[in-house]
Structure formats: structure tokens, C-alpha cells
Amino acid sequence: ALTQRLSSVVKTLRGHARLTEDNIQEALREVRLALLDADAGLPVVKDFVARVKEKALGQEVVGSLTPGQALIGVVHSELVALMGGTNAALDFATQPPAVFLLAGLQGAGKTTSAGKLARLLTKTTKKKILLVSTDVYRPAAIEQLATLAKNLEVDLFPSDTSQKPVAIAEAALDWARKHYYDVLIVDTAGRLAIDEAMMAEVKAIHAGVKPIETLFVVDSMQGQDAVNVARAFAEALPLTGIVLTKLDGDARGGAALSVRQVTGKPIKFVGVSEKMDGFEAFHPERMASRILGMGDILSLVEEAHAKVDRVEAEKLAEKFKKGKDFDLDDFKSQLQQMKKMGGMASLMDKLPAQLTQMASQSPELGEKALARTEGIINSMTPQERRKPEILKASRKRRIAAGAGVQVQEVNQLLNKFEQMQKMMKMMRGGNLGKMMRNIKG
Numbered sequence: 001a002l003t004q005r006l007s008s009v010v011k012t013l014r015g016h017a018r019l020t021e022d023n024i025q026e027a028l029r030e031v032r033l034a035l036l037d038a039d040a041g042l043p044v045v046k047d048f049v050a051r052v053k054e055k056a057l058g059q060e061v062v063g064s065l066t067p068g069q070a071l072i073g074v075v076h077s078e079l080v081a082l083m084g085g086t087n088a089a090l091d092f093a094t095q096p097p098a099v100f101l102l103a104g105l106q107g108a109g110k111t112t113s114a115g116k117l118a119r120l121l122t123k124t125t126k127k128k129i130l131l132v133s134t135d136v137y138r139p140a141a142i143e144q145l146a147t148l149a150k151n152l153e154v155d156l157f158p159s160d161t162s163q164k165p166v167a168i169a170e171a172a173l174d175w176a177r178k179h180y181y182d183v184l185i186v187d188t189a190g191r192l193a194i195d196e197a198m199m200a201e202v203k204a205i206h207a208g209v210k211p212i213e214t215l216f217v218v219d220s221m222q223g224q225d226a227v228n229v230a231r232a233f234a235e236a237l238p239l240t241g242i243v244l245t246k247l248d249g250d251a252r253g254g255a256a257l258s259v260r261q262v263t264g265k266p267i268k269f270v271g272v273s274e275k276m277d278g279f280e281a282f283h284p285e286r287m288a289s290r291i292l293g294m295g296d297i298l299s300l301v302e303e304a305h306a307k308v309d310r311v312e313a314e315k316l317a318e319k320f321k322k323g324k325d326f327d328l329d330d331f332k333s334q335l336q337q338m339k340k341m342g343g344m345a346s347l348m349d350k351l352p353a354q355l356t357q358m359a360s361q362s363p364e365l366g367e368k369a370l371a372r373t374e375g376i377i378n379s380m381t382p383q384e385r386r387k388p389e390i391l392k393a394s395r396k397r398r399i400a401a402g403a404g405v406q407v408q409e410v411n412q413l414l415n416k417f418e419q420m421q422k423m424m425k426m427m428r429g430g431n432l433g434k435m436m437r438n439i440k441g
């Protein structure tokens with residue numbers, strides 16, 4: 001729905017030479033709706049749209065861009081700016097151990113994130129990590145962290161549940177100092193709603209262990225409720241960053257905008273699955289693309305640029321510009337490019353939804369199958385490749401024989417090709433390709 005809204009922005013403005021107060025009105029309305037759809041709160045959206053309008057009106061529409069494309073470009077870069085521009089890294093600059101405190105409501109993902117963070121640090125650094133739970137109200141929660149620690153082979157400081165949370169945290173810090181740990185990750189208890197007792201407790205832990213990172217963990221599926229919770233935590237604690245969890249569900253990312261705006265703190269990590277490896281550094285650029293509904297298109301483009309034969313890609317783009325139809329030769333060169341990029345599987349999570357769906361229905365796009373497909377196309381005459389519609393039964397039999405496959409397989413390939421051709425037409429119609437290049441540059 002977002003992509004639709006935004007391509008209608010592009011359409012609305014088609015045929016206008018520049019962005020004016022008048023022609024921008026309707027387009028901005030779509031941007032506004034798109035963001036509300038993505039779950040960004042109304043105050044944030046109002047502010048945002050006003051800023052985009054101001055920037056856009058001053059914007060020269062350059063070269064081949066339509067005003068609609070230029071506007072999407074402004075929207076994208078403003079989204080990136082709103083989310084902090086670049087990735088904010090963890091701060092370790094203190095006398096070790098560096099203490100990282102995780103706070104947030106129950107179920108936000110604190111314990112899971114504590115484990116994920118420990119895993120990430122063990123994988124990417126040589127740091128010696130210690131975990132501790134201060135959730136004395138729920139024995140199961142301590143057990144949960146203990147299990148994670150065991151599986152991850154990370155050390156855990158045992159929690160003495162007869163003690164107060166702050167005493168446990170201090171004892172863990174003491175132990176970490178004496179045993180030369182580099183990092184102590186402190187998991188805390190949460191409640192279902194904000195209450196004074198919980199806030200007082202987490203403040204006391206904070207005062208006791210003086211963390212260099214105080215990370216507010218928040219469930220992105222919570223939508224607008226997350227904003228109030230974020231505000232309360234930001235008032236109670238000197239937060240240094242945010243961990244946005246459960247971005248793998250149908251959470252649409254808008255929470256990232258509001259939480260960032262309300263707390264003024266950078267999102268440092270996102271949780272993208274229940275599993276321990278589902279944890280990533282937060283990249284404003286990618287989140288902006290996600291909110292705009294384009295999948296992780298920018299990193300896909302980067303990857304493609306790195307590995308794909310550039311000339312081929314440019315040839316294809318050139319054909320597109322001339323309005324030439326996508327033919328089987330193009331299809332083949334696309335398959336070859338896919339092969340260079342490591343098959344479809346590695347691309348799946350980066351493609352926009354429509355393409356992903358198509359790809360998931362094409363198990364034959366594995367490495368071996370790609371070679372077979374190429375073999376079939378190679379058995380066609382150049383004319384057949386350009387005009388697949390002339391492929392009647394007798395030609396298909398000849399091709400199948402030439403490639404050493406069943407006629408059925410030739411038919412399957414042609415079906416797949418037709419789908420791809422339709423997709424290409426759609427993308428060209430919506431100017432999505434151009435739009436993406438515009439946004440990137």
C-alpha cells in the first residue's frame with residue numbers, strides 16, 4: 001500500500017516542471033497518509049511533512065527527474081535525517097568493565113536482546129562479556145537468561161534472589177571488575193505498564209552500576225503506545241540509545257520515527273527475529289527505504305553494483321529507457337546476474353514484497369536450475385528469444401530436445417519469463433527503477 005501511495009505521488013506530479021505550492025499539496029497528503037500507515041505518530045508526521053514541504057519548494061528539479069521523483073528524494077533524505085543520519089555505535093570508552101543496562105516494559109525483548117548483544121560482541125570483538133539478570137520477581141526470567149548464556153557460551157553471574165536487584169547488579173559489577181571482564185550486560189525486570197516502583201528500581205540500579213550505555217528496549221509492534229512508554233523512560237533515565245525489537249513481524253517501522261523523536265536518542269540496534277542472530281546495527285538509510293515500502297532496496301543496489309557486470313546492467317537500463325520490451329535475452333542476463341549474486345536466496349530479504357513473493361514461488365531458481373534455464377534459452381534462436389510469442393509446439397519440442405529437457409520445463413520457463421516481463425512493465429510504469437536511482441544519487 002505504501003508503494004502504491006508513493007507511486008501515486010510520482011504520478012500526481014508527472015507533467016509538472018517544478019514543485020509548487022499548488023501541485024505539491026496532493027502529493028504531500030499521500031506522504032502523510034503513507035507515514036501514518038507506517039505507524040508514525042500524528043505530531044511527528046505533521047512536523048515531518050512541514051519540513052519536507054519547505055525543503056521541496058526550494059528544490060531545483062534537475063535533469064531527467066520529474067517533480068514527483070524529486071519529492072520522493074526529499075522525503076527519503078529527510079527520513080534518514082530524522083532517524084539520526086548514520087548508525088550510532090556503542091560506547092566502550094570507560095574504565096572496564098563497560099556496563100550496559102537494558103530497560104523497558106515486560107515483553108519488550110530485554111532478556112532476548114541481552115543475549116543477542118552478548119553474542120554479537122563475542123562474534124565481532126575479543127571482549128570478555130558477563131551477563132546478569134536482576135529480574136528477581138520472575139524466576140523464569142533469570143532461568144531464561146541462564147539458558148541463553150549457556151547456549152551462547154557466555155558467562156553469567158548467578159542472581160541471588162534473596163537480594164534486592166540493585167545489590168545483585170552491584171555484586172555482578174564487583175565480580176566483573178575482579179575478573180577482568182570488558183563488558184557487563186545488566187538485564188532488568190519490566191512491568192506490563194509503567195509504574196513508580198519499577199522506575200524507582202531501575203533508577204537505583206542505574207545509580208548503583210553507572211552504566212556507560214543505558215538502552216531503552218522497545219517493541220516496535222506496539223505502535224503508538226511505544227511513544228508514551230519511551231517518554232516515561234527518557235524522563236526517568238539518562239538514556240544513551242534505543243533497541244527496537246520485533247521488526248520482523250508486520251511492524252512497519254514508523255515507531256522508529258516517533259521513538260527517536262520523543263527521546264532524542266539514537267536507535268542503536270534492531271531485533272529482527274526471535275533467534276539469537278536476529279540482531280542488527282540500526283541503519284537510518286535502510287529504515288527509510290523500509291518505511292517507503294521499497295524493501296532494503298539500497299543495499300540490494302549496492303550489492304548489485306559490487307558484483308554484477310555493470311555493462312549488462314546498463315544495457316538493460318538503456319533498453320528500458322527506450323521502452324523496448326523485456327525479452328528472453330534480458331531474462332537470461334538477469335539470471336546470470338542472479339547467479340553472480342549467489343542465487344535468489346541471498347536476495348530474498350532485500351527485495352520488495354512483490355518480487356520476493358514471486359521468487360519464493362520459484363524453487364527452480366537455485367544454482368543448478370539456473371544453469372538448466374540458461375541451457376534452454378541457449379537452445380532458442382535469436383528471433384525466438386526476442387519474440388517468445390512465436391514459440392508454438394513444434395519449436396518448443398525442438399528446443400526441449402536441444403537442451404535435453406522435457407517440453408514441460410520449457411513451458412515452465414516461459415511462464416516464469418512472462419511473470420518477470422509483467423513485473424518489469426509494472427516497474428517501468430511506476431518509474432520505480434528511476435525513482436530508486438534518484439534516491440540513491
Ligand code: GDP
Pocket residue numbers: 104105106107108109110111112113190245246247248249270271272273274278
Ligand atoms: P523481556 O520481558 O523484555 O525480557 O522480553 P523477552 O526478551 O523475554 O522477550 C519477549 C518475547 O519476545 C519472547 O518470546 C522473545 O522471543 C520475543 N522477542 C524478543 N525480541 C524479538 C525480536 O526481535 N523478534 C521476534 N520475533 N521476537 C522477539
Ligand code: MG
Pocket residue numbers: 110111112135141187188
Ligand atoms: Mg526478561
